[in-house]
Amino acid sequence: MRPLLTIITLTKNSEDYVQNCLNSLNNALLKVDSREVTHLIVDGNSDDQTLEIIKKSNSNSTIFNNPPKGLYNSLNFALTKVTTPYVTYLHSDDELDENYLFYMLKSIKNKKSKTNTVFVGSVEFINSESKSLYVRKPPFYFKSIQKKNNLIFHPNACYPTVLEQEYPYIERKYGRHSDSFHILEIMEFASHARVKKAKYKFRISKNSITYSKGINSKQKTFLSRIYIHFFETNILQRFIMKIYGKSYWS
Numbered sequence: 714m715r716p717l718l719t720i721i722t723l724t725k726n727s728e729d730y731v732q733n734c735l736n737s738l739n740n741a742l743l744k745v746d747s748r749e750v751t752h753l754i755v756d757g758n759s760d761d762q763t764l765e766i767i768k769k770s771n772s773n774s775t776i777f778n779n780p781p782k783g784l785y786n787s788l789n790f791a792l793t794k795v796t797t798p799y800v801t802y803l804h805s806d807d808e809l810d811e812n813y814l815f816y817m818l819k820s821i822k823n824k825k826s827k828t829n830t831v832f833v834g835s836v837e838f839i840n841s842e843s844k845s846l847y848v849r850k851p852p853f854y855f856k857s858i859q860k861k862n863n864l865i866f867h868p869n870a871c872y873p874t875v876l877e878q879e880y881p882y883i884e885r886k887y888g889r890h891s892d893s894f895h896i897l898e899i900m901e902f903a904s905h906a907r908v909k910k911a912k913y914k915f916r917i918s919k920n921s922i923t924y925s926k927g928i929n930s931k932q933k934t935f936l937s938r939i940y941i942h943f944f945e946t947n948i949l950q951r952f953i954m955k956i957y958g959k960s961y962w963s
Contacts, residue, residue: 719797724754730805810911
């Protein structure tokens with residue numbers, strides 16, 4: 714059976730959360746035919762226990778070592794190794810819901826004739842103890858708005874590999890917002906399908922970097938910004954988190 718989806722994980726001194734990350738992936742693989750999924754890990758010369766943890770996780774991950782020349786350099790390197798029709802990302806401090814792969818693969822198979830489709834799930838924000846904080850799960854889906862907002866796609870989407878490889882991350886031009894521009898370039902040409910039940914767990918922790926500083930205003934229109942935040946759950950809790958500087962959007 715030919716693998717259908719590749720998951721890319723980058724690591725660099727990721728010992729704090731990589732075990733939780735891999736555990737969640739292994740649990741998600743139990744719900745699907747694991748032969749349909751390939752997992753690539755690109756490590757940037759970790760000097761902590763990251764690689765030891767990975768090797769003990771009993772995973773079938775393929776590990777590459779890439780000199781630490783930056784996040785987007787490593788992502789571009791990883792994409793050169795992908796041979797499956799679709800690709801997604803699982804950050805080393807994040808987790809997957811146990812049914813994430815089940816729903817994503819089911820959707821990909823149902824739309825396999827449309828090779829330019831990006832499949833978009835939901836995001837659950839979790840804390841350092843993996844407890845849920847709030848969820849981004851808009852009940853309505855306006856494609857004309859979402860094509861102009863990378864936040865609905867990142868980090869909970871599966872992309873056609875041909876588009877990911879055609880539009881590389883350009884760190885020298887966009888800096889740490891290369892992923893945002895990368896997504897927006899792809900969405901100029903791609904169609905997209907909503908997979909609400911596919912939940913990606915994004916960790917808000919000491920390792921998180923907010924997108925609120927230096928974001929180009931063209932990336933998020935006013936309506937798109939309202940759309941995103943209005944339909945996130947636990948509004949009061951998020952407001953309190955923001956007051957204490959613990960919000961992803963602080």
